[in-house]
Amino acid sequence: MSPHGFSERLTGEGCSKEGGGLRLTLEPRAPNERRNPLLYGLAGLGVGFLISVLLGSLTPVGVTGVARAFYVDLSEPRFWLLSLPYFAPIAASAAGLALAYRAGFITIGSEGQVILGAVAAYGLLYFKLSTIPTVLALAVAVLAAALAGALYGFIVGILRVYLGANETLVSLMLNYIAVALVNYLVAGPWQSGPFTRTEPLPDKFWVSGIAAAVIATIFIALLEALYIYTRLGVAVDSISRARRAAETYGINPGRAILAVALLAGAAAGLGGGLYMVSEQHQLLSLGKQGLGYGYMGILAAWLAGLRPAATIAAGLLITLLYNMFVSLQLQGIPASFVLAFEAVIVLSVLAFSTLARYKVVIHDG
DSSP states (O other): OOTTGGGOOEETTEEOSTTOOEEEEEEEOOGGGOOOHHHHHHHHHHHHHHHHHHHGGGSTTHHHHHHHHHHHHHTOHHHHHHHHHHHHHHHHHHHHHHHHHHTTOOOOTHHHHHHHHHHHHHHIIIIISTTSOHHHHHHHHHHHHHHHHHHHHHHHHHHHHHHOOOHHHHHHHHHHHHHHHHHHHHTTTTOBTTBSBOOOOOGGGOOOHHHHHHHHHHHHHHHHHHHHHSHHHHHHHHHHHOHHHHHHTTOOHHHHHHHHHHHHHHHHHHHHHHHIIIIIOSOBOOOTTOSSHHHHHHHHHHHTTTOGGGHHHHHHHHHHHHHHHHHHHHTTOOHHHHHHHHHHHHHHHHHHHHHHHEEEEEEEO
16 A cells, blocks of 8 residues: 555546545535525435436336326325425424524424424313414414423523533433323323323314415514524524624624524424314324424424525425325335435435535545
8 A cells, every 4th residue: 555545536537646636525605606505406306306216116116106106296286285284393393493503502302392382282272272262272372382392492592501511412301201291191181082192172273284384484484584684693603603703792602592492492382383283183192203393304404504494495395205205105115215215305405405505626636
């Protein structure tokens, strides 16, 4: 082996001179060079679907079967409508997490906050608000769900700011507590009949997936406005990139972290409340991982480039893929291949979205 050892790099045409060769790096684009991330994301989506269809040659249904399955799903309005109730908890929690992650507050507590929001909405609607006008009851329940999530997120923020606790670990433990709370309620004071579940909400409290998606989108737009037009956006970006400079200019990092902890929790709690009134309608016993929508929100947040507005598109993509999991299996595609298709599509979108902000630079030698 040469003295340069593993520093030598192979090129497509073989090795260059010792110590030389070509290497590829990703470098940030200048602000005036940045591309439209939505267009790049759509291109990645198209490439991801194309690769998935080609992988169909390995499945029992073949390439044409996979292509037909994608077409049947994506061209069917009912498929989109059935996906919308999942959009609220996934996209809303992703928007809140986008702000938190920009501030360097790496929480994964959105799952527990979604669950707590669903519990708050159900409890109020079923036990306390059944006699007041429907619209008012729904508004109070959804706001209470957001407040429950916000307070749950605030616990993580307080422990991080004042005790230096690791927010990732703390928020994960709180997720398990939320799951345990639901399992206690459905097997104890709120249990209905011999099964571990509650009575469904009255029909008058059921709302459409479209209404839930619209409310979630409005809330996401508000978070985007807070990020762009208020001091919070400056604080969020500055404390993660130049903390000392931010403190010099009068920005309090602790307050900023508490603010994003509240907002992220409120967003996830709101999503949980909307999911309860638009899809689930009752509490059911949960496994260790909970509902899973808060964890999907983490993926959607990163897929959106940590920009609240972009979580609308990212949340819709994750929602469609989630709903597609069952649909493709019903059309004869094994579950393992469905998971592979979803991974390919997400990675393709992520790769192309990255190219909107970064460029590939080839270095010689």
